[in-house]
Amino acid sequence: MSTENIKAETRTEFGKGAARRIRREHKVPAVLYGHGNDTRHVTLPGHETMMALKHGGTNALLELEIDGEKQLALTKQVQVDPIRRTLEHIDFVAVRRGEKVTVEVPVSIVGDAAPETLVVVDTNEIELEAEATNIPETIEIDIEGFEVGTQVLAGQLTLPSGSTLLLDPETLVVNVTAAPTAEEVEAELEEAEAEAGIERDESDEEKAEAAEGAEDEQGDDDKGGDEE
Structure with missing residues (x-):
């Protein structure tokens, strides 16, 4: 530094x-x-x-x-x-130079995980002890090719020489899960909106589908009337 x-x-x-x-x-x-x-x-x-x-x-x-x-x-x-x-x-x-200090260093993610994965950073800062003149700017974590189910714990991090981890080694830092589908994202959004009392306006596509459904229903009613 x-x-x-x-x-x-x-x-x-x-x-x-x-x-x-x-x-x-x-x-x-x-x-x-x-x-x-x-x-x-x-x-x-x-x-x-x-x-x-x-x-x-x-x-x-x-x-x-x-x-x-x-x-x-x-x-x-x-x-x-x-x-x-x-x-x-x-x-x-x-x-003072050579003095040990306690700091929180931000996590930096590099690389790309495997396709169709979602990388979740559960811990954004790592508490550690380091020399005042040798504090790392970030703790870099390379996630290149990580598959679903891969986890990185605090104790697995590579720290700069002279630094000591103060965080619980079992603390979850990075968790790689399966990326949600479009349907799952839409369902979660609708649920969140419902909980917040937000009424969503119908899209043009939804309006068209509703109108088509109404026409089909009316057609069925007309057919039923002819049969009588």
């Missing part, structure tokens, strides 16, 4: 008003805590920090330079504006 260097400024103003002013300047308010030190409030450059987080992934490790002092900081929580997709606030925890 590479470490991005970000120059931070000590923040002395707090509250929503101060945070809004910081964001208007295209900067990001953040806090740094850990190792028994007092929480440090800082301001980071917006674009540079956004790019560093995109490059580093969920557990991005940054080297913050605060008042001439450098501190490794592991990203713990990122708040993003749901509309503008800009950074709102970041929580970091201070770490």
Whole structure:
């Protein structure tokens, strides 16, 4: 895992008003805590920090330079504006090189399972312990050619050197099942709509079938009347 260097400024103003002013300047308010030190409030450059987080992934490790002092900081929580997709606030925890940290690493699926199968990811993140400077961005699982009934448990995952699994080894991560038929999908959809109280409009095909059925029924009635 590479470490991005970000120059931070000590923040002395707090509250929503101060945070809004910081964001208007295209900067990001953040806090740094850990190792028994007092929480440090800082301001980071917006674009540079956004790019560093995109490059580093969920557990991005940054080297913050605060008042001439450098501190490794592991990203713990990122708040993003749901509309503008800009950074709102970041929580970091201070770490040291060689230190072991507990993180949750996302699962990444590669390859294609056998035809007519459905690949279900039951566990999206894997909890593990790793060196702060060697946290994997993802845990890759190759499902190439997997047949129906194939399962991948947490204990079967290949972890990077120096990482230790903290999740129960018997936890189901990936499950390969038979792909549902179109009829099964339609039946499940109708059941879900019925439970939600949704009335579906008839399609043109259904209307045509209903009209044809009505004509056939009317024809039978006419025949019956002639026989009388």
